[in-house]
Amino acid sequence: MIEKSTASVIIIGGGIMACATAYNLAKRGVNDIIVLEKKEIGNGGSCRNAGGVRQSARDVRELPLAMYAVKNIWPYLGEELEADVEYRQDGNLRLGKTEEHLDILEKHTAKSTSAGLDVKMITGDEAREICPYMSKEVIGASWCPTDGHANPLHTTLAFYRKALSMGVTFISGVTVYGIKKVKGRARIVETDDGDYEGEKILLCAGYESRKIADTVGIDIPVEKELSEVMVTEMEPQMFSVMLGTAESDFYGHQTKHGSFVLGGMSGGELYRTKSERFATYPLTASCLCRGVIKYFPVLKDAKIVRTWAGWYDVTVDKVPVIDNIPEVPGLTIAFGFCGHGFGISPAVGIAVSELMLDGNSHTIDISNLNYDRFKAKA
């Protein structure tokens, strides 16, 4: 069977950024799109994350994406995609147990406030009023009432399902090797399934985008870092806030289903063996359990049913690159989400679709996420 391998737009990678962009392009009438995914839809970070939809403690350069998404998209996203994305906007508490913790939290809070975000410092007792199950050791927290969480599996696959129904073609089981220019423009996408051809190409394959971008001479400083999540069995509904800690011992929330989804790291992830698989590290789940119990002693009897790992695609300055590449006309890139791309993904879909169709992102300011910002020391 000869299948069509040319389209107006080829998207490399089948994560939430691909699905959200494909959806936004289709909404604007461009549905001659082929999305190429090497494994399954959402198999990367998009179906491995812990669902935080957070503006607080974000770098101010990506705050416009987060604030836009929370204000204008998340509350209506389920309706728009005809799926239950389980969005809850019940706030985010970032907890501190020591003076040093409070210091970290205060710095973040000051920065976010100056960028226009409603976030403030509260006392331990005030935090316990919001979330009563917390240990007495918590002495303070930052509180952002407009933060929240959603179900990343449903959100990713809902964007996919909607884009599919609007005419977008998705092909999984195809690995992209590189991009080739024709007459100075990005045009050919080379894969283990032969060449695909597109007038415009979007590269959003997470960490693995780096080596693909390199085939057209673009190097973005991004590394992969393993991060893990564990989930408990169903528990009675206890609280609906999103939680984090100053030290990032863990973060997480209770889902609509009742299970707690809790994520974090055990330290030294950047220096561990770089497996090509998403294998969990034997010490991490134990370490996370210790972290959680310190803050929430009531959870000590909850049972962990499942753990998994995913990669953060971490850039050297900790914010993503979302830009058109003038040296390679026709190529747009969006990766390096540094472990918190889920919350902003619906807004990234809009920004990237505008970059591709209008040449610039006019609804949301992404001017600080430019690809050519990485400079040597002055």
Next chain:
Amino acid sequence: MSKIIRKAPTEPFKPQPDDDLIICRCEEITKGEIRRAVHDGLRTVNEIKRWTRAGMGLCQGQTCQRNVQNIIARELGISVADVGMITGRAPVRPVVMEVYANDVVDKEEQR
């Protein structure tokens, strides 16, 4: 994973008489819910799990995985080998957090 071309469904979803049969007992997911998800474009066991929760419960799909595979394969008219398997996840049995947390090696015991 072999290559799969995914396009919008061309026909409406057709209910079947035994659609309310429970397939995933832990999460109480029915055959109809799984068939509907396949119809809407979810094509592998992992995708079905992530969308419907079939295989996400206490037994981690040890009971229902075969049935889920068979339903997907039959709906799509493809081989069971082409719908994949649930990715195995630690721990094999649910573990109480307090026990899991206690992995510090006892120096005395080691001698």
